[in-house]
Amino acid sequence: MGFLKFIVGLIIISGISIRVIAQEERIDCEQTLAMATEEFNSGRFYGIPSLLKPCVDRGFSREQKQRAFLLLAQTYLLLDDPISAENSYLEVLRANPEFETDTALHPIDLVYLSKKFTADPIFAVFAKVGGNTSPVRVIQTVSPSGQPVNNEYGLRPGFQIGGGVDYNFTRFIAISAEAEFGFTSYKKTQTRFSDDLLELTANQSWATIPVYVKYTFTKGNFRPYGYGGLAVHFLNSENGKFISQKRDLSDLNPVILPEKESTNRSLMEFRNTFNRSILIGGGVRYKYGLDYFFVDVRYYFGLSNIVSSSSSADYTGVLPELGHADDMFRMDNLSISFGYYHPFYNPRKLKQARTKSVLRGINKSSK
Amino acid sequence: MKPYRFFVECLLIVGSLFLFTCDTKNNIDPVFKNYFIKYYGEDGNHEAKDFIINDDGTVIIVGTVTFGQTVLTKRVYIVKTDLEGNELWNKTLGSDFNEEAADIEPIVGGPDAGNFLILSNFDKATDQTNIRLTVINSSGDSLRSFNYAQYLSLRGKSVTSTTSGVMYLAGLTTDIDAGSDKNVLLNTPPPILEDYLIIRLRSDYSIEFDDRIGGSYEGSAVNIVPSGSSFIYAAYSDELTSSNLPDNNEHEHNFIFRLFSNNPTSAAVSLFSGSLNLDEKMVAFSDKPLLNTYCAIGTQSDFNGANRKAYAAVVSSTLSSVIAEGVVLSGANEYEGVAVAAASTSYMLLANEINTANKRDIFFVKMSTGLVPEFNIKFGAVENDDRGAAAAELPNGDILILGTMQLAGQQDKIALIKLRPNGTF
Structure with a gap:
């Protein structure tokens, strides 16, 4: 009986500890994400992937992951690495299948990139x-x-x-x-x-x-x-x-x-x-x-x-x-x-990009 | 073509086919119009008795309607239908007495040819029944009626119209014939309860003669049919059968067939059918010959009325011989004979099957002239008392069966059943 109590207690303590550690990691990764955004805004793109990598591997929440990969997609576009940009955008959709770019909020090259992908459920x-x-x-x-x-x-x-x-x-x-x-x-x-x-x-x-x-x-x-x-x-x-x-x-x-x-x-x-x-x-x-x-x-x-x-x-x-x-x-x-x-949801690359609506979106947002 | 367009188009095609096959009044199988059980009647309880099929395909059914639950009022009820069972009209004949239908026949000769005769019995007083003959036209209008009351109490069972205009009534007297001395040969002569009665009517419905044929305690003429220039009367009685069946027992009835030309009392030829130690009471005799034969059906039982079985006999139309006779329906349940009719190649026999709760079902069997069964069918609900009345074959071979069915254990209604020639719906 005593052993059972010990095991149960251990499980509870372990669970609480894991949650606390994950929470701490998210706080750390939020800071990392803020730093990466700052680096991006400062035009220092090359260090961003390695800066984000530890958190990408284990620390981001779903929402943080969306922001991180969106930042990475923009970064790779600027670094002229389209394959990595596409992979990053796919990760954005995996983090949030309903994510959609907006011509008013996102750079046009990211908008065009997004039109190559969909997460619509089959x-x-x-x-x-x-x-x-x-x-x-x-x-x-x-x-x-x-x-x-x-x-x-x-x-x-x-x-x-x-x-x-x-x-x-x-x-x-x-x-x-x-x-x-x-x-x-x-x-x-x-x-x-x-x-x-x-x-x-x-x-x-x-x-x-x-x-x-x-x-x-x-x-x-x-x-x-x-x-x-x-x-x-x-x-x-x-x-x-x-x-x-x-x-x-x-x-x-x-x-x-x-x-x-x-x-x-x-x-x-x-x-x-x-x-x-x-x-x-x-x-x-x-x-x-x-x-x-x-x-x-x-x-x-x-x-x-x-x-x-x-x-x-x-x-x-x-x-x-x-x-x-x-x-x-x-x-x-x-x-x-x-x-x-x-x-x-099934994030995937389209055979044919849906770019017809981009210009319509730009015109609409400019009005 | 994009796959979804393909699918949508397929769906539209299939949808069109679905719509095309939508069931409507025009494409549903009309079998329910052609083969059916239809019920007839309105307020009251209705008991079927007999029917005729007209040349135009219409059917006239006669029965009895009973009004009331404690004090019963009975009247003759007539209904005409088409061959889909749709009611064309119904009539209830007026009367000052309780009256029950017994038979309906078309008038084939005389001034009223083309009209119809309805035979009924009315209760003139307690234990006194008289016969009434009513002439109706094809619309059910009562043209005239005649009462027959030459004895204290008498009851008609069938009426026969001939091409010469002469008509015969077959039935029985139900008063005691104290003057009869024809039972002297019996060990213990009982009072004469019934005699069979044959009345010959002129075309003006007046009585040409009537014969009260005694010699029995109980007996009744059942039907009279033409056979060449003569007539056959079919009856049952417990009389001594001219040593053909040396039956001394009281109430030991047998089937009797006699050929006569003028006077039925002095019949030229007699045939008997039945067993020595059992009771056989005839209830019906076929109106028309089949392959030079006639068929009678009745009920065989012990003398006390137990162990009922349907019994039939086929006789040659000249009464030269009994071609086949015997029990045609027996088994765990009991049976009582009801009606017989000649079809094109077989006889159609109708009986009631009686279960242990004394509830009846309508039992139809088609048999050869040798009384070999071809098929049989049963109608009815176990808990209801259903009983047959008559059967007939339509020109196309379809079968019509008339009966009375008790619905929901609450009321009796006339039932008309139409079947295919093989007995299926």
Whole structure:
């Protein structure tokens, strides 16, 4: 027991010591960085790399590293060492992938150098969770009765969880794919045989794979985006609970029997498991460090009739038992999700420098 | 081409295909219109009895509607549908008494040819039932009706229209015929409870003659069908069967078939079907011949009514022989015969399967004239009491089955089932 306490104490003391040492080194390196800046401003460029090297190797914080390598990039540009300048700028981006030069703040040669590089993420992953509701769009009413029936569909809440990946073609445009597991629900109330009621509350579970093209605004802490695409949906299960009530209201002595509730039962016998939809959506990302929180609103327009065409035919199921036949219908879905977005920044040199915008930036800043 | 443009274009193409394949009213499979179970009825409970298929493809169904929960009011209910099961109209026939439908047939001869006969029985008083014949047109309008009450209590089971305009009613009397002495050969003659009854009507619906054919404690004429220039009446009874079946037991019913030209009492040819120690009660006899045969279906049971099985017999149209007979449906559950109809090459037999909770399902079986089964299908929910009423084949071979289904254990509704010729939806 005593030995364990000793070990724990040692670890704590070591941790504190390391932190203190690192803090001291950062203070030292801040002074070193100030000296290097002074050397740069004085035009003494040759000693700067060796001055900064000890801190570059072990002492800079991320922010200090950004400043140090930016200084080194400028230094190497002035020393006419483009390879070292490029390497230094890459280190700037590794220290801060979202760093961008500004024609108003940085020398023009550094701005041009920066246009040879990007740290824009190629891939980003995200996870989300949220709620949804599913409007039913009837294609064809199917009456279990020889007479027309009145069907009303009601909205019910559901929820979904999912994750996905963005593949960024540009800083703004990405193609995204997701895997989403959703639980949806709807209610159908049918009036038939004059006044009788049959109410179905159905719960479904889905696996959905949406693929879409996304446009994202890339400035500011709040970054809106919008997208559109396609989705395939696999209906895993649908269970329904029925409540029926016989109501003979036109008789001289009206009869209203008590509601009768059925047990929960599968409706998959009359469902197409593979369905399609188109989707649109949008949301806002809130910048949190180098990652994001986001809120996303999406609407799936169902394209498929999710009911098999033999819903009016059944030997022993809900049609003979309860007189229930499904309408032919598509199902939409409106969802709101909250999630976390993590881009994989990838500092790299571009095959072709993006220098067209530099002159525009200069003109803009001169105004 | 930049890769993202390629991807976006691919996405647009796939998207267009998706849109192109959007399911709409115009491209969904209309199978739900062609094969179905459809229910008919409004307020009240509705019991199916029989139907006919018209040449224009419409179907007229007759049944009984029962209103109320404690005090029951029963009326004849008629509904006309198209072949997609859409209801064209429905009528409830008025009556001063509780009345139950028994049969519907097209009128093929006489001044009312083209119209329809509805046979019903109404409760004139306690334990007194009379027969009513109602003529309706194709719109369901009641043109005229006639009551038959020549005995204290009588009940019709079927009506037959002939091309000459003559009509036959088959059924039974349900009052005691105290004057009968035809059971003297029995060891212990019981009171005569029922006689079978055959009424011949002129084309003006007046009675030309009626025969109350006794000799049994219980018995009933089930149907009368033309056979050449003669007629066959099919019945069941527990009478002595002319030593063909030396059955002395009370309530030991058998199927009876008799050929007659004028007077059914003196039938020329008789055939019997049944077993010595079991009870066979006929419920239906096919209206039309199939390959020069007719088929009857009923229920076989012990004398106490237990161990019910569906029993059928196929007889030649001249009643020269019984071609096939026997139990056609039996098993762990019990069965009761309901209806039989001739299809193009087979007989369609309808029965009820009765489970241990005494709930019934509709059981359809297609059989050859040798009573060899081709296929069978069952409809219904285990906890509900569903029962068959009639079956028929459409000109294209599709099958129509009429029955009564109990929905949600709360109410009875007339059910029309349309199947493919192989019995699938």
